[in-house]
Every structure is written in C-alpha cells, then in structure tokens.
Amino acid sequence: MSVFYATIVVAKSLAEKELNVQSRKEVQTEQIALTQKLGRLTDLLIAVHIEEKIYKAKHTEIAFRRDEIHRILKDNNLADESFKDALGNVLTLASKSAEIFKSSKTDTKRQLTGFVFSNLEKEGPASRQPPCSSLKLC
DSSP, X not given: OHHHHHHHHHHHHHHHHHHHXXXXXXXXXXXXXXXXXXXXXXXXXXXXXXXXXXXXXXXHHHHHXXXXXXXXXXXXXXXXXXXXXXXXXXXXXXXXXXXXXXXXXXXXXXXXXXXXXXXXXXXXXXXXXXXXXXXTOO
C-alpha cells in the first residue's frame, strides 16, 4: 500500500517540478529582457536621445525588477532543495512503514490506525461514525 502512495507522491512531485521549470524559464526570460533594456537605455543616454533624469528613473525601475527576479529565482532554488529533502524523507518513511508498524507497541498501533482512518466514513444505511470509534481507536 505504501508503494502506491509513494508512486502518487513521486508523480505529483514530477508534475510540480515541470510547472516549476516552466515558470523559472519565464522568469529567466524576463530577466534577460530587462538586462537588454538596461543596455538599450544606456545606449540612448550615451547618444543623448534621453535626459539623464529620465535615464535614472527608468534605470532604477528596471534594476529593481531585475533584483526582484533574482530574489525569486534564489528563493525558488532554496524551495526546490527543501522539497527534494522532504520528498526523500517521505519516501524513506513510506518504505519503512510496515517495519515501523510491526515493531511498535499496541497503543501506538491504535493511534496510527486511528490517524489513518480518522476521515473514513461508512457508506450505506449504517450511521456515519468513523470506524475507529467502533474499534475504540479514536
């Protein structure tokens, strides 16, 4: 059963990673475009096509956005590393879950079973009470 959940977690993480890669590419493309804008802006100043006051205002605006994108990419990389660590921990725990359950005491097994089935409800004419209550697990 834990292999099933581990497969779901891995599939979801791959989908999230693909979305993350796509958004990262978009942000990096914007960062490149902003760097190019700064270059063109400097060229306009050098060629005396714009005033220095306008140059400074636009330069500050573009540089601020470029710095913002840099922080986004840095945070994204940190989150990606944290996610990898968490996913590894989940997979390790899932792979050892049967062993952990077998080696635990009866009271711990009751708590774990109660936690796993806490949102499960009976269907049909029976009352809608969690099964753990009838098993004295809750």
